[in-house]
Amino acid sequence: MDIQQSVKLGVEYLRNLFTKPILEVFLFPDDIPYSFYIGFKECNNLYMKGEKAMRNENLKNILENVLIKRVCIIQLPVNADFKCNNNALKFNEFSSLAKEAHWITREVLLSLKCSRIHLQHTLLGAHDFMAFFERWYYSNDKHFEVMLLETDKTFNGLNLERFTPIPWDTQLRGQHFFTEKQYYSSVSDMIAFRMFLAQQSLFN
Secondary structure, three states, rough: OOHHHHHHHHHHHHHHHOOOOOEEEEOOOOOOOOOOOOOOOOEEEEEOOOOOOOOOOHHHHHHHOOEEEEEEEEHHHOOOOOOOOOHHOOOEEEEEEOOOOOOHHHHHHHHHHOEEEEEEEEOOHHHHHHHHHHHHOOOOOOOEEEEEEEOOOOOOOOOOOOOOOOOOOOOOOOOOEOOOOOOOOHHHHHHHHHHHHHHHHHHH
């Protein structure tokens, strides 16, 4: 019996033995050269961390076949040619915190249906962000709260002045949201604050 079959049988035995729901899963896939067996179909929170990129088929299998109910954090490199069914990217919170996340294209960004999004080292530009912002701004989305977007490209061309403000409605959205120990009264305030921090880090 090979190692993959042994792992599969072991995981299935434990899953049948303990029928409690899986709350959190931590995956450290470095140094696993073969396609590994996940062994679970759903969890509340999934954290993936490593220094090496996962094989595309492994990451695709996780994102498309595991129901992640709340939080998905990918803190490992992802191959630039990685693709999956974007309809599967529907988490409450989604973070891609790797040193390289060039797989997050405009199409992927616009497909995200998450309340909190944190993306680092993408190749997204100002026009990509504005497309996302405009779609949300004129929608009836009551769940989106905050996006922290860090890109490896210049962010020239960001201009939100052309958006006609929609009167604040207490029935649709609260007055404040909270992130990084700061209160913001609008998404524009949050963007300005993040841009200020970026400028300080560049010039100090």
